[in-house]
């Protein structure tokens with residue numbers, strides 16, 4: 001699911017609510033040895049690094065339909 005957000009607001013809310021939605025917090029993610037998804041899904045849009053600092057106010061958050069809090 002793709003949601004367009006104000007990146008400054010989203011970053012603040014993400015920190016305040018301790019929102020977990022990236023692969024690194026997912027039960028199906030195996031960091032070792034090769035940072036893979038147990039289901040073989042592409043991860044580029046779901047990794048935490050995608051949501052780093054940016055000067056762009058408008059951003060797109062991409063939620064994985066199979067995310068399971070690990």
Ligand code: SF4
Nearest residue numbers: 023026029037064066
């Ligand atoms: S199920 Fe989705 S969120 Fe979980 S590791 Fe795979 S791609 Fe990432």
